[in-house]
Amino acid sequence: KLYRNFYQKTCPRFDQIMQDTTTNKQINSPSTAAATLRLFFHDCLLNGCDGSILISSTAFNTAERDADINLSLPGDAFDVIVRAKTALELACPNVVSCADILAVATRNLVTMVGGPYYNVYLGRKDGFVSKSSTVEGNLPKPTMNMSQIIQIFASRGFSVQQMVALSGAHTIGFSHCKEFISGIYNYSKVAKSDPQYNQRFASALQSACADYKNNPTLSVFNDIMTPNKFDNLYFQNLPKGLALLKSDHALNSDPRTKPFVQMYAADQKMFFQAFAQAMEKLSNYGVKSGKAGEIRRRCDAIN
Ligand code: HEM
Ligand SMILES: [Ca+2]
Numbered sequence: 001k002l003y004r005n006f007y008q009k010t011c012p013r014f015d016q017i018m019q020d021t022t023t024n025k026q027i028n029s030p031s032t033a034a035a036t037l038r039l040f041f042h043d044c045l046l047n048g049c050d051g052s053i054l055i056s057s058t059a060f061n062t063a064e065r066d067a068d069i070n071l072s073l074p075g076d077a078f079d080v081i082v083r084a085k086t087a088l089e090l091a092c093p094n095v096v097s098c099a100d101i102l103a104v105a106t107r108n109l110v111t112m113v114g115g116p117y118y119n120v121y122l123g124r125k126d127g128f129v130s131k132s133s134t135v136e137g138n139l140p141k142p143t144m145n146m147s148q149i150i151q152i153f154a155s156r157g158f159s160v161q162q163m164v165a166l167s168g169a170h171t172i173g174f175s176h177c178k179e180f181i182s183g184i185y186n187y188s189k190v191a192k193s194d195p196q197y198n199q200r201f202a203s204a205l206q207s208a209c210a211d212y213k214n215n216p217t218l219s220v221f222n223d224i225m226t227p228n229k230f231d232n233l234y235f236q237n238l239p240k241g242l243a244l245l246k247s248d249h250a251l252n253s254d255p256r257t258k259p260f261v262q263m264y265a266a267d268q269k270m271f272f273q274a275f276a277q278a279m280e281k282l283s284n285y286g287v288k289s290g291k292a293g294e295i296r297r298r299c300d301a302i303n
């Protein structure tokens, strides 16, 4: 259903325009890569990779992006999509879908910050449905237990190993204090084999988040070692007690996921291969073709 050179005839400058737009945006706003990767993940898990996350609410419909969990999706991620769409509409009107733009922008940005390249096949149509009421339970939350998280991925055909590889996305970007605040005060000292928060890390987080109730924008890097570089340091941090979210910690303590954490911590090449494969699979998940979708004129509204 998807093709490597889908826009070759209809929009020959597609690749170039995508490359220019993502590069400019990332240079001017370095948080764009992580923002867009999370946006893409949240798009694909609901209704497949169909740009449903890009739709704005109207008087008649509260859209996915206004569900609680999506309110923290940064404006920079939406902005890079709007910029690419604007440039593409000038070059080849009514041809390129917002879903394709989001998939390619994500790949370009991941590669730009040091991550692996993977192929993104093209020809996705944009979906007609985006409802905030369908979001709950369909996206992982740090408070879920590992069985719940595994189930969210398994129901979409992703193995435990692929879920762990995809979680390596937390090698870039940040989390708001409210996402991990409960863990940094009542963390317990446990056996060396299963460290929870490193004590100094927990105190640093406590001071970084001291004022979070007054200032809900306070946030901390997901990977304190190399926050802006896509690498395997996220996995190396976990056994050291330097994971930020409860769900990150859990990857290293649950026997189902720990072997993969160890593997990717030891070997960045294996992580990159697994991540690239899993991202290619995610990019194809639930894509729409034919009458099941459309080419949106604006990414934030159904035609
Ligand atoms: C495994 C279960 C997962 C859970 C529980 C989880 C949860 C979270 C939470 C709570 C945040 C912080 C959001 C904020 O405060 O703004 C976050 C950030 C992020 N997540 Fe996940 N996530 C998971 C998996 C994934 C996957 C599979 C990807 C992508 C393939 C991903 C990509 C990201 C990125 C890139 C950020 C940083 C966003 C930014 O800097 O703007 N996450 N995640
Ligand atoms: Ca979607």
Ligand SMILES: [Ca+2]
Pocket (backbone or CB within 6 Å): 171, 172, 223, 225, 226, 227, 228, 229, 230, 231, 232, 233, 234
């Ligand atoms: Ca990193």
